[in-house]
Amino acid sequence: MLYNLPDAEAIFFDLDDTLYDQLLPFQSALKYAKLQIDPANYEVIYKRVRFYSDLLWKSYTKGELTIEQVRSERLKCALREFEIDLSNEQAIEIQERYQYEQKVIELFPHVKSIIKELQNQDKVVGIITNGPVEHQMSKIIALQLDRIISNELIFISDGIGLTKPDKRVFEYVQKQVKISAGKCLYIGDTWENDIAPPIEAGWKSIWFNYRNRKPQSHHQPSLVIKEYDEIIKKILSR
Ligand SMILES: [Mg+2]
Incomplete structure (x- = not known):
């Protein structure tokens, strides 16, 4: 030892x-948005969101991005890798649902x-x-x-x-x-x-x-x- x-x-x-487990509320938020996503990809997408979150966090701490922009951009960047182009409205909707799911x-x-x-x-x-x-x-x-x-x-x-x-x-x-x-x-x-x-x-x-x-x-x-x-x-x- x-x-x-x-x-x-x-x-x-x-x-x-x-x-x-942060994946569970995230998964529920994605399901809620009814995007064409293979459920087998939820965890990979989640990892990419975390990756972009850490990356964009540096811009947030420097004051270059607001927290809302970080939250929308990390979703848009991650889903773009899976050929899903999120609108700003969709990104905000998913983030809001994610925050709701995080209450349970x-x-x-x-x-x-x-x-x-x-x-x-x-x-x-x-x-x-x-x-x-x-x-x-x-x-x-x-x-x-x-x-x-x-x-x-x-x-x-x-x-x-x-x-x-x-x-x-x-x-x-x-x-x-x-x-x-x-x-x-x-x-x-x-x-x-x-x-x-x-x-x-x-x-x-x-x-x-x-x-x-x-x-x-x-x-x-x-x-x-x-x-x-x-x-x-x-x-x-x-
Ligand atoms: Mg952690």
């Missing part, structure tokens, strides 16, 4: 696609019991997520995570003025919780945002590689998992 999970004193989770999301299996077990072990448990505060909070509330994680342990990029992949996000959080970097652990799904930056900041990381992605750099996560029951085994192995 590379790393013993119980050694961590603070465990922070990414939100989107780490604590809940559910946590991945085992997540709630893992958080509770970690808290029972006196660990600090929180969330670090990129996005606008109101939008991210609405998902946190839909998942009822606000009932088990205290507000001061929820760090949202627009709220703190720092955005992953900037490693200062992790330095900032670590200072807030006053726990040494080596005792802080981050769990997330996106290599560029969730694995490399915390490691650069001296944290440990667990890669929730649910979608079978490839590593993007030399960084070494302490553990790679595809299911949360793999973490349960580590927690119970203390």
Whole structure:
């Protein structure tokens, strides 16, 4: 075993696609739009939307695009690869439906019991997520995570003025919780945002590689998992 999970004193989770399956609300939004899409392609399209989202996010942080433009453009770019030309109206309609579907999301299996077990072990448990505060909070509330994680342990990029992949996000959080970097652990799904930056900041990381992605750099996560029951085994192995 590379790393013993119980050694961590603070465990922070990414939100989107780490604590809940972001594909499900996306899939429902696409179905709602009645486009000619082979259901076998939903996941690939979703991955391309995430790709364009990360790409366009840089323009958003520089003030070159609004959040609404990022959300429409990422859909249009991704669907263009599948020979579907979305109008602006269609892109907005899909995005609106996507946001509606995100109000009825559910946590991945085992997540709630893992958080509770970690808290029972006196660990600090929180969330670090990129996005606008109101939008991210609405998902946190839909998942009822606000009932088990205290507000001061929820760090949202627009709220703190720092955005992953900037490693200062992790330095900032670590200072807030006053726990040494080596005792802080981050769990997330996106290599560029969730694995490399915390490691650069001296944290440990667990890669929730649910979608079978490839590593993007030399960084070494302490553990790679595809299911949360793999973490349960580590927690119970203390
Ligand atoms: Mg994520």
